[in-house]
Amino acid sequence: ETGVTQSxxxxxxxxxxxxxxxxxxxxxxxxxxxxxxxxxxxxxFIFQYYREEENGRGNFPPRFSGLQFPNYSSELxxxxxxxxxSALYLCASSPGGPMxxxxxxxxxxxxxxx
Amino acid sequence: DQQVKQNSPSLxxxxxxxxxxxxxxxxxxxxxxxxYKKYPAEGPTFLISISSIKDKNEDGRFTVFLNKSxxxxxxxxxxxxxxxxxxxxxxxxxxxxxxxxxxxxxTILTVHP
Numbered sequence: 422e423t424g425v426t427q428s429x430x431x432x433x434x435x436x437x438x439x440x441x442x443x444x445x446x447x448x449x450x451x452x453x454x455x456x457x458x459x460x461x462x463x464x465x466f467i468f469q470y471y472r473e474e475e476n477g478r479g480n481f482p483p484r485f486s487g488l489q490f491p492n493y494s495s496e497l498x499x500x501x502x503x504x505x506x507s508a509l510y511l512c513a514s515s516p517g518g519p520m521x522x523x524x525x526x527x528x529x530x531x532x533x534x535x
Numbered sequence: 536d537q538q539v540k541q542n543s544p545s546l547x548x549x550x551x552x553x554x555x556x557x558x559x560x561x562x563x564x565x566x567x568x569x570x571y572k573k574y575p576a577e578g579p580t581f582l583i584s585i586s587s588i589k590d591k592n593e594d595g596r597f598t599v600f601l602n603k604s605x606x607x608x609x610x611x612x613x614x615x616x617x618x619x620x621x622x623x624x625x626x627x628x629x630x631x632x633x634x635x636x637x638x639x640x641x642t643i644l645t646v647h648p
Contacts, residue, residue, distance in 0.1 A: 425578070452634060454634060454635070454636075456636075456638075461640070462640055462641075463539070463541075463624050463626075463638030463639050463640050463641050464579070464624070464636075464638045465638070466635045466636060466637065469634050469635065471634075476634070477632055477634065477635050479635070511578055511579070513578075515634060523581065524581070524634075524636060525581070526571075526578030526579045526580070527578050528576065528577050528578045529578055
């Protein structure tokens, strides 16, 4: 059974550009959540996807958007990148629907905006 | 507005001794609490959790205590081992949105041999 995998592991982008981060959820997990972890901080909830629809969103602007595919994998898209978007982006998958607290995290994508 | 706080950025203990990591929360809607451990270059891994209907939960060397009136929880690791050295995050969720976890800032635990 493979765990949660994210790609790429590291990425450098220029301010104003757009970026897409990818996440393959753990086998059988139908819910995916995305978190942003700034340096020295805890992860912050961006949004959650269940059955290919957004199911809850944290305090992030609309330029943060996502997708979930029929195989439960997911993408996080960030438009008009800002320097403050530099962070570790974590994907977590859960079995049994959005009310399940058991979240399994990937290793993250380290995004640097210059 | 930091709803979950871990006020100790770091903790250093001797191998074999007890490690106590603390966490405070402000949102009274939180009713499920979790601890995650994170090694460098890895994602957080689930350690132990507790529901608000309990005040203690044990799993091997790890015990979590919840004091609802004080809105405080703690993680005890006994005995501490060098392999426990990692960043520990406290997280909370509410029954209205269990899938959304609110994390503290983390505490770096170093266990010295």
